[in-house]
Amino acid sequence: MSERKNEMDPLTRILRLSYQIASDPVINMKRKYLPFPPLNRGTESHLEAAMKWLRLTHKATGYRGSAASFTYFGGWQPAYPETTGYIAKTFFDYSDHSSQKVYLDEAITMCDWLVGIQKEDGGINQGSVKDRGKKPSGIFNTGMVMLGWIEAYKRTKDKRYLETLVRAGDFLSGIRTDDKLWLKYSYKNIPHAYHSRVAWAILDLYGLTEKQAYLDAALDIYSWVMSQQKDNGYFDNCCFESDVRTCGNTHGIAYTLRGLLEGYKILEDEKLLDAVLKTSEVVMKRFETKKFLPTSYDERWKVVVKPECLTGIAQHSIIWFKIYEITDDIRFLNAGLDATDLLCFLQVYNSIFKDIRGAFKGSHPIWGFYAPLQYPNWATKFFADSIIIRHTMTENLEERLP
Amino acid sequence: MKVVIFSRYPRYDKLVWKEKALRGLTGMGIKPAAIIYGNTGILSALKWGLKRYGVKGMFNKKRDLGKKRVGIEVKGYSRKLKSVARELNIPVYYIKNHNGARCKKILKTIKPDLILLWGAGIIRKEILGIPKIGTLNGHYAILPKIRGMNVTEWSILLGEQVGVTIHFVTPGVDMGDILLIKQFNIEKGDTLDSIRYKCQVTTSRGFIRVVSDINEGKHRPIKQHQNEGKQYFEMNSLLRNVVVRMLESTGPG
Numbered sequence: 001m002s003e004r005k006n007e008m009d010p011l012t013r014i015l016r017l018s019y020q021i022a023s024d025p026v027i028n029m030k031r032k033y034l035p036f037p038p039l040n041r042g043t044e045s046h047l048e049a050a051m052k053w054l055r056l057t058h059k060a061t062g063y064r065g066s067a068a069s070f071t072y073f074g075g076w077q078p079a080y081p082e083t084t085g086y087i088a089k090t091f092f093d094y095s096d097h098s099s100q101k102v103y104l105d106e107a108i109t110m111c112d113w114l115v116g117i118q119k120e121d122g123g124i125n126q127g128s129v130k131d132r133g134k135k136p137s138g139i140f141n142t143g144m145v146m147l148g149w150i151e152a153y154k155r156t157k158d159k160r161y162l163e164t165l166v167r168a169g170d171f172l173s174g175i176r177t178d179d180k181l182w183l184k185y186s187y188k189n190i191p192h193a194y195h196s197r198v199a200w201a202i203l204d205l206y207g208l209t210e211k212q213a214y215l216d217a218a219l220d221i222y223s224w225v226m227s228q229q230k231d232n233g234y235f236d237n238c239c240f241e242s243d244v245r246t247c248g249n250t251h252g253i254a255y256t257l258r259g260l261l262e263g264y265k266i267l268e269d270e271k272l273l274d275a276v277l278k279t280s281e282v283v284m285k286r287f288e289t290k291k292f293l294p295t296s297y298d299e300r301w302k303v304v305v306k307p308e309c310l311t312g313i314a315q316h317s318i319i320w321f322k323i324y325e326i327t328d329d330i331r332f333l334n335a336g337l338d339a340t341d342l343l344c345f346l347q348v349y350n351s352i353f354k355d356i357r358g359a360f361k362g363s364h365p366i367w368g369f370y371a372p373l374q375y376p377n378w379a380t381k382f383f384a385d386s387i388i389i390r391h392t393m394t395e396n397l398e399e400r401l402p
Numbered sequence: 403m404k405v406v407i408f409s410r411y412p413r414y415d416k417l418v419w420k421e422k423a424l425r426g427l428t429g430m431g432i433k434p435a436a437i438i439y440g441n442t443g444i445l446s447a448l449k450w451g452l453k454r455y456g457v458k459g460m461f462n463k464k465r466d467l468g469k470k471r472v473g474i475e476v477k478g479y480s481r482k483l484k485s486v487a488r489e490l491n492i493p494v495y496y497i498k499n500h501n502g503a504r505c506k507k508i509l510k511t512i513k514p515d516l517i518l519l520w521g522a523g524i525i526r527k528e529i530l531g532i533p534k535i536g537t538l539n540g541h542y543a544i545l546p547k548i549r550g551m552n553v554t555e556w557s558i559l560l561g562e563q564v565g566v567t568i569h570f571v572t573p574g575v576d577m578g579d580i581l582l583i584k585q586f587n588i589e590k591g592d593t594l595d596s597i598r599y600k601c602q603v604t605t606s607r608g609f610i611r612v613v614s615d616i617n618e619g620k621h622r623p624i625k626q627h628q629n630e631g632k633q634y635f636e637m638n639s640l641l642r643n644v645v646v647r648m649l650e651s652t653g654p655g
Contacts, residue, residue: 032453033449033453034456034457035453035454035455035456036636285633329632330560334634334638334641337638338635338636338638394640398644401644
């Protein structure tokens with residue numbers, strides 16, 4: 001079949017969606033009644049498929065950012081600066097992992113494109129690249145792009161990245177002094193616990209510049225995020241929107257935890273690690289009991305939205321691997337392995353259509369609440385990250401064991 | 403003392419240790435008042451078999467198990483527990499679920515002092531509250547350190563002492579008071595199956611001793627504390643393979 005035929009026209013998309021809708025319940029039946037994990041090939045081939053699809057998201061925009069998603073009703077979506085930023089980091093890591101220079105080159109192309117779309121105030125706009133003229137700079141969007149730039153600077157020592165980073169850092173730390181919760185530039189103008197990930201980016205920048213304002217801003221955010229954690233590990237203000245279904249979502253919780261965890265690694269502040277462990281213990285137990293993680297929980301850890309958010313599962317698996325790395329608690333390694341096995345099973349691996357081959361649905365089943373009927377680039381990005389770290393954790397495993 | 407046994411049927415009904423334990427208890431004059439089988443029926447067994455072994459594995463697994471058991475000097479399978487119960491005149495009940503209304507009704511009629519779990523899922527609070535003394539479980543690891551699932555495998559992987567613990571059952575996972583801990587060593591040539599079999603035999607003896615101690619008022623329960631151990635879950639196949647390799651590296655018997 002020619003490459004052209006492997007791309008889906010609108011009618012083919014409808015047919016493929018119908019197939020997906022019919023096959024998701026079958027996937028659930030397999031999970032319920034057959035042995036876990038239902039894997040029959042190595043994780044490396046799944047990683048390769050995921051990375052090839054991520055390259056396709058880049059190609060789909062003419063190498064001007066990574067397309068936000070492939071949707072059944074709209075095809076390829078415009079580039080999403082926020083996720084392009086952290087996808088660049090994945091490309092850097094995969095180029096090391098696979099020794100394929102093409103990923104390094106594309107990561108730099110992404111970072112350069114992001115430099116070009118930085119706004120005058122130093123931030124990166126909310127939403128897609130098409131919203132650049134319409135939407136203000138976003139806190140989270142800026143922070144996530146910084147993660148890509150920081151990696152680019154560390155690898156290339158190109159001063160352009162550092163100058164761009166300082167502008168972004170000044171933007172973030174500057175507005176922080178006026179508005180402690182960043183409400184004006186925050187998504188939906190509400191506070192978010194997952195801004196701990198922005199603190200991670202600012203802290204990383206502090207490591208490069210030693211500018212006190214960055215450290216102060218990061219510490220300030222961590223302090224606020226920690227104050228949002230309840231005794232049972234749940235985080236208040238972990239919502240994307242005011243809708244209760246987006247509160248306590250596994251995706252947002254994982255963002256929050258990752259920010260705190262990376263903060264711990266830089267600052268070596270045990271309080272940050274304790275906070276991560278408190279919540280991760282709860283989420284890990286819930287996942288391991290049923291090998292299932294819903295989209296969102298309420299403040300008592302009761303399920304609110306049942307279909308799975310695959311991004312959340314991938315992100316938590318990364319956190320679990322990292323916790324194992326830090327604490328040697330092998331239960332977290334086991335959970336990470338289980339989660340990545342599950343994700344390999346849920347990846348679109350064998351499709352004849354290259355538009356989705358190697359990708360991950362927003363939700364499983366595909367009609368679920370989170371990013372329905374589409375394949376968001378960030379789900380595949382976090383999956384790729386989780387497999388890369390899985391390989392690191394399982395290499396020479398026997399030597400690590402007691 | 404009135405003792406009731408919870409078990410599964412037809413799964414795990416033909417295990418040597420169950421017959422030994424039942425005969426042991428009866429020999430001491432503590433004849434169980436009833437055996438209550440839960441999760442009964444072909445469909446339930448089929449579902450379990452599929453989940454555990456897969457479609458192909460379901461047909462191969464029995465043969466493999468047989469071979470492995472010969473390797474650990476078990477001469478064939480034991481008789482069915484229900485046949486032994488019939489021989490000893492112990493009433494047998496078949497129910498769908500140990501947590502269901504029918505089980506509750508049977509227990510309220512029998513008014514047991516003790517329930518022994520010889521293969522049952524998670525038992526709910528309201529059932530646990532029925533026996534006067536409590537419910538006992540045989541756990542295939544040393545408590546309080548390793549709680550949860552696949553605990554024999556976890557013990558080996560973590561380099562911990564292998565053994566079994568007889569403990570009271572509470573709503574928390576393996577958190578009840580400990581009554582007996584029995585340790586044993588891994589020997590050259592041991593496999594996961596052979597170690598599990600050792601656990602079964604040790605549990606069987608443990609149950610007899612603990613029930614006897616309780617009957618004579620000699621038991622001394624030891625409290626567990628939440629922070630003393632960790633709850634483990636089903637072991638991932640990658641780690642299970644590590645355990646198998648670890649056992650293989652101990653050399654042939």
